[in-house]
């Protein structure tokens with residue numbers, strides 16, 4: 290499987306890479322950036338994580354998740 294960088298280099302031509310279902314699922318809650326990196330898509334709600342001192346995490350939830358990118362736990 291080609292790396293993401295190679296995929297981008299071929300973009301003007303045609304991307305002929307078949308991402309399997311796992312890759313598609315992985316990409317669903319992320320944005321692909323121009324440099325080939327990914328960033329998480331965020332919802333407008335705050336993370337539900339409560340710290341040990343009782344303060345709620347103030348980062349935004351990830352899309353389709355109750356927690357931010359630091360506190361979510363993939364099953």
Ligand SMILES: [Zn+2]
Nearest residue numbers: 336346357360
């Ligand atoms: Zn959080």
